[in-house]
Each structure stands twice: as C-alpha cells, then as structure tokens.
Amino acid sequence: MKIGKVVLYIAIVLVALFGWRFISILQVPDKTLSELNSSQPCSASVECGRGGCNGEICGRGGDATICYPDPKLADKLRGKQCSCMQEKCQWSKPLIGGL
Amino acid sequence: MKIFQKIIGIVVFASLVFGLYRVGSFGYQNLRGARSAFGPLVKPPTNTASTNTASDTTGLGLTLPAGFHVSIFAKDVPNARVLVFDPTGTLLVSEPSQGKVVALIDSDNDGVSDKKAVVVEGLNLLHGLAFKDGNLYVGETDKVTKFSYNAATHTASNKQKLFDLAGNGNHFSRSIGFGPDGKLYVTIGSTCNVCLEKNAMRAAIYSAEPDGSNFRSFATGLRNSPFFIWHPTTKDMWATEMGRDLLGDDIPPDEINIVKSGSFYGWPYCYGKKIHDGKFDTSQKFIDLCNSSVPSHIDLQAHSAPLGLAFIPPSWPKEYQDDLLVSYHGSWNRTTPTGYKVVRMKLDKNGAYEKTEDFLTGFIEQNGAKGRPVDLLFDSKGVLYISDDKAGSVYRMSKI
Numbered sequence: 001m002k003i004g005k006v007v008l009y010i011a012i013v014l015v016a017l018f019g020w021r022f023i024s025i026l027q028v029p030d031k032t033l034s035e036l037n038s039s040q041p042c043s044a045s046v047e048c049g050r051g052g053c054n055g056e057i058c059g060r061g062g063d064a065t066i067c068y069p070d071p072k073l074a075d076k077l078r079g080k081q082c083s084c085m086q087e088k089c090q091w092s093k094p095l096i097g098g099l
Numbered sequence: 100m101k102i103f104q105k106i107i108g109i110v111v112f113a114s115l116v117f118g119l120y121r122v123g124s125f126g127y128q129n130l131r132g133a134r135s136a137f138g139p140l141v142k143p144p145t146n147t148a149s150t151n152t153a154s155d156t157t158g159l160g161l162t163l164p165a166g167f168h169v170s171i172f173a174k175d176v177p178n179a180r181v182l183v184f185d186p187t188g189t190l191l192v193s194e195p196s197q198g199k200v201v202a203l204i205d206s207d208n209d210g211v212s213d214k215k216a217v218v219v220e221g222l223n224l225l226h227g228l229a230f231k232d233g234n235l236y237v238g239e240t241d242k243v244t245k246f247s248y249n250a251a252t253h254t255a256s257n258k259q260k261l262f263d264l265a266g267n268g269n270h271f272s273r274s275i276g277f278g279p280d281g282k283l284y285v286t287i288g289s290t291c292n293v294c295l296e297k298n299a300m301r302a303a304i305y306s307a308e309p310d311g312s313n314f315r316s317f318a319t320g321l322r323n324s325p326f327f328i329w330h331p332t333t334k335d336m337w338a339t340e341m342g343r344d345l346l347g348d349d350i351p352p353d354e355i356n357i358v359k360s361g362s363f364y365g366w367p368y369c370y371g372k373k374i375h376d377g378k379f380d381t382s383q384k385f386i387d388l389c390n391s392s393v394p395s396h397i398d399l400q401a402h403s404a405p406l407g408l409a410f411i412p413p414s415w416p417k418e419y420q421d422d423l424l425v426s427y428h429g430s431w432n433r434t435t436p437t438g439y440k441v442v443r444m445k446l447d448k449n450g451a452y453e454k455t456e457d458f459l460t461g462f463i464e465q466n467g468a469k470g471r472p473v474d475l476l477f478d479s480k481g482v483l484y485i486s487d488d489k490a491g492s493v494y495r496m497s498k499i
Binding site for chain 1: 269428431
C-alpha cells in the first residue's frame with residue numbers, strides 16, 4: 001500500500017515537472033508546418049544559407065543548403081529538417097545527426 | 100498529522116527531482132545552443148588598434164589599426180565570395196547566388212572599381228576561382244571546370260569539365276587553388292552537420308593535375324574547409340574548418356588546420372585537438388578513430404565561421420611579418436553573436452601560433468550585421484581586398 005502511494009506521488013511529480021515538455025516536443029502543430037511550407041519559395045539554395053528560407057537561419061559559412069529552425073520554433077520543429085534545395089521549404093525530413 | 104508529513108515528503112521529493120531536472124536540462128539547453136558552462140576556448144582578443152591615424156571611408160564605421168585606410172573598392176556585388184586576380188591584375192569575384200564570375204575593373208587605377216564585366220555566367224553554385232597558365236578554373240558545386248580566359252575583354256570561353264564532384268547535400272561550396280607543386284586542390288564539405296558520410300568524396304580535400312587527371316584524395320575528416328592557402332615558408336596547406344553545430348555556445352572550436360597529404364582530421368568522430376565527440380557516438384571504434392586523427396593547429400572561438408585567410412606580405416610593417424589574417428564570417432545561432440570581423444594571428448616564421456588580435460571590426464552592431472567578411476586577398480603591392488557577401492561589397496585596405 002505504502003509502495004503504491006510512493007509510486008503515485010512520483011508519478012504526480014514527474015507529470016507536473018516534465019509533462020509540458022513531452023507535450024511540446026511531441027506536438028508539432030499542423031498549422032505551424034502548414035504555414036511554413038506554404039510560405040514564399042526559397043529562391044535558390046544559397047539563399048538558404050543567408051536566411052532566405054522563410055527566415056530560418058541556416059548555418060554560418062554562407063554555403064549551407066540545409067535549414068535549421070529558428071530557436072523560437074525549435075521545440076515545435078525538433079526532429080524536422082528544412083531543405084532549401086527544393087523550390088519551397090519543406091519541413092519534413094528528420095534532422096541529420098545534430099540532436 | 101499524517102497529511103502534514105505527506106505534504107512535507109512530497110515537497111522534499113519534488114525538490115530532489117527538480118534538482119535532477121535542472122542538471123539534466125543543462126545538457127538539453129546546451130544542445131539548443133544556449134550558453135555553455137565553459138568559458139570561451141579562445142579569449143576574445145583585445146583590440147589594440149587605435150583609430151587616431153586610421154581611416155575608414157566605407158560608411159560602415161569599421162575599426163582598424165592605426166596606419167591603415169579602408170574603403171569600398173566595389174559595391175553592388177551580390178553574394179561576393181571568392182577573390183582572384185587575373186593575369187593582368189584585374190580582380191575577379193565569384194557570385195554563387197548569381198551563378199557568375201565578375202571582373203571588377205579599376206580603369207584609372209584610383210582604388211575604386213569603375214566598371215564591371217561578366218566573365219562567365221550560368222554556372223552551378225560556383226565558388227572557388229583560380230588561374231593557371233592563363234586559364235580560369237572554376238569550382239562549381241558538382242564539378243570543376245576550366246575556361247580559356249581573355250584578359251583584354253575579361254571574358255571566359257571554351258568551357259571544359261575536368262572532373263565531377265558530389266553536388267548534393269549541405270555545404271555547396273567547392274574552393275580550388277593551385278599548390279606549390281603545381282597541382283589543383285579542391286575542398287568538398289560534408290552533406291550534414293555530423294554523420295557518417297555515405298559518399299567518401301565528402302568532407303575531404305582532393306588533388307589533381309591541372310588537366311583534371313590523377314584525381315585523388317589529399318586529406319579527409321574535414322567537415323567543411325571552404326578556404327585554404329599555402330604557408331610562404333613551409334609551403335604547407337593551411338585551411339579553415341568549421342566545426343559541427345548544436346553543441347552549445349562555446350564548443351566545438353572552429354579550426355585552422357595544417358593539412359598534409361594522407362592525413363585524417365577527425366570529423367565526425369572528434370573536433371579540435373582530438374576531443375572525442377561523445378554526442379555523436381561513444382563506441383570504442385569511434386574513439387580509436389578520433390585518437391588516430393591529426394589535431395587542429397589553432398582552435399578558434401566556436402561559431403566564428405572562419406573563411407578566407409591570407410599571410411601578411413613582406414611589404415607590410417615589420418611587426419606584422421609572419422602573421423596571418425583570417426576573416427570570421429560570424430555566428431548564426433550563438434546566444435551572443437561572435438565573429439563578424441577580420442583577425443590577426445601572430446605567428447612565428449615557421450607558423451607556430453602565439454595569439455590572436457582583432458584587426459578589422461565593426462561589421463556587426465546591436466541591430467544586426469552590416470556585413471560579413473569572406474575572402475582575403477593581397478595584391479602585389481600589399482593592398483588587401485576583402486569580399487563581403489552580406490553587404491555585397493569588396494573593400495580595399497591599404498597602408499596610409
């Protein structure tokens with residue numbers, strides 16, 4: 001009985017502390033992805049490296065062709081990758097390696 | 100009473116869990132690029148420059164050492180990247196986003212380009228430029244090509260493909276240059292931030308004869324080394340390298356490597372001076388590979404984004420001799436931006452590193468970057484040219 005209560009307390013505390021984070025990581029709102037994918041086209045791959053892929057920032061050397069999400073969207077887009085080699089940014093592929 | 104005890108117990112337990120959570124979240128925040136607990140690997144250099152006798156007419160408000168003048172040589176040069184002089188001394192620049200090579204002509208030799216000429220266009224994400232025996236060589240993202248060059252008309256023709264390169268994935272730039280041995284060298288960055296490449300051609304430097312034959316691996320384990328140069332005394336190749344992303348504000352260091360034939364420089368298994376990247380993989384096999392790598396020659400502040408580099412020519416003041424200038428393109432996801440400047444690395448005559456100082460700063464202000472320096476190139480008189488792919492300019496820096 002006592003063990004059951006302890007487990008219950010642990011569960012309550014864990015949910016209280018981490019629940020929001022699991023939700024925010026797992027929940028990638030369709031609206032966000034839809035908005036990003038329907039935004040203006042990425043004109044050229046080099047534009048991706050210069051912040052042109054819907055405003056995302058894409059590496060520091062000026063020769064990147066893969067976008068990473070703006071830190072403000074990082075939680076929502078974790079595990080997604082934006083490719084600027086396409087005509088439009090597509091948040092779909094898993095992020096390679098980084099996380 | 101029992102309820103009171105339970106409440107106390109929950110509070111104590113919650114405190115314990117919260118403490119563990121904070122410890123755990125350090126790593127999480129670090130992955131997201133937040134400030135790491137470690138200090139900068141390279142102490143930010145102290146600016147010893149005095150502007151008392153320095154002159155800046157770029158309009159950017161740059162800070163430079165006393166005794167120098169910086170001005171705009173050419174503007175409206177979109178995405179200005181690699182600089183090279185043609186056989187008659189005219190400056191050429193690659194514009195990857197435009198698919199062009201452009202000549203910046205200074206007809207009256209007054210230090211300002213008064214005419215532009217499109218040398219060649221329609222190229223596929225070109226980057227590197229080089230001349231050999233009067234021919235123009237261009238590094239496109241999927242190949243290296245050679246053109247007959249007419250210095251009188253600043254035009255290139257008779258395009259000839261020398262060899263194919265892997266052209267997909269991340270890091271499109273292909274920089275090229277001829278070494279003291281007369282061979283053509285080309286850099287190819289990784290397809291990813293950190294991964295095991297399926298194509299062995301990536302994250303490496305290759306060499307070939309000027310006609311494209313004998314194409315072979317020169318060095319490997321280089322994540323992205325977009326610029327390289329040759330040491331005037333040792334004749335070794337010195338190359339900048341950008342370290343992997345998403346490990347935090349201050350790791351891993353960006354690097355300058357002395358690149359030697361047949362050597363392995365560690366990526367993706369480690370960074371800097373043979374520091375194993377435990378966030379990538381912790382298997383013993385990878386640790387052994389890391390241990391077999393050649394360490395960096397100089398570690399730079401993480402996220403600096405080192406690009407072009409140039410050794411100081413003999414015509415510069417004595418205190419600059421043997422030193423190296425490096426352009427820092429600047430960070431993209433660091434909590435506090437870094438880079439956006441040109442630094443001077445003090446070296447001895449054999450290239451041993453002593454310290455780093457700011458040389459040309461002021462490309463960034465509180466509202467954002469005004470410019471991002473890319474390539475550095477000295478002419479035969481010791482005038483320094485600097486390309487800027489954000490401002491779309493080429494600057495000219497000379498002694499007063």
